[in-house]
């Protein structure tokens with residue numbers, strides 16, 4: 001079915017076509033100078049010392065835990081209201097995910113209070129996820145990290161250039177992880193990035209990205225190296241220069257795209273404000289946000305009511321989504337499942353509305369009018 005208003009539209013144009021042609025003509029397609037350029041530009045834009053371009057954010061999360069030597073017998077505190085990849089990474093290294101609830105129905109980020117309750121002697125790290133581009137309570141979470149000696153990994157997939165107290169998200173943790181999947185703020189098909197200011201983490205992540213090999217084929221092709229050793233058990237988590245070139249263009253367009261999204265959010269809030277029985281999460285946040293998605297939560301709702309609203313909107317040609325089905329309720333996590341009343345409520349009553357830079361004011365009026373009729 002073709003929607004009148006889709007949930008998301010890519011922001012790709014002539015610039016992307018041009019750089020793709022250039023990479024094809026350069027004769028070098030796999031990891032090479034474009035990946036390195038992207039790493040330099042992206043880490044500089046966010047404000048960390050190092051960047052490691054990767055095949056996905058899932059790879060970034062996996063490597064983050066690997067370089068911290070987190071594994072069997074360790075526990076990692078994290079939200080359940082996130083994409084399942086956040087949790088799968090913990091399983092990859094054999095550690096135990098410990099699910100924490102969110103702050104409230106108006107703040108869908110991990111609750112520092114619940115984190116503190118669930119810290120044990122086995123706890124090694126906290127993974128935070130900045131939902132929709134809005135910061136977790138980093139003052140409190142960094143405080144817990146110091147008090148209990150826990151590492152922080154930021155799953156910042158929703159939050160490139162988002163801020164907390166005027167400082168970029170992705171610079172608070174020991175490592176931050178980004179996705180460049182098609183529907184993210186930087187969308188190139190598949191891709192990801194690990195950012196850190198810790199030199200040891202950076203060096204080890206680079207090794208593990210490519211089979212634990214000490215030199216890369218680009219260096220050998222350029223005559224900078226003749227051979228290689230394998231010093232660690234690594235993976236093939238490489239990005240390629242085709243997608244890195246796309247990501248560089250997308251990064252250049254990012255701020256402008258986000259400013260448009262901010263205006264769209266303001267319009268949504270202005271029009272939705274007077275509709276009863278709707279919560280607009282993060283309504284009063286003032287820090288700059290990427291607005292990766294625009295979530296609303298029904299008051300006094302349940303899953304049935306929510307699904308009905310989504311159905312009616314779909315019939316009007318408006319595509320919506322749900323962020324997220326709870327990770328701890330999936331079959332593979334039933335052994336670690338927890339009681340998370342707020343996360344459960346939001347997962348049942350949240351609707352993700354269309355959000356992309358070219359969403360017009362007329363579209364927003366149309367969407368809000370249809371929500372209103374439904375209430």
Ligand SMILES: *Cc1c(COP(=O)(O)O)cnc(C)c1O
Nearest residue numbers: 056057058083085157179181192
């Ligand atoms: C998209 C996303 C991921 C996974 O990213 P991939 O690049 O597809 O591996 C992980 N966490 C969150 C919060 C995401 O939104």
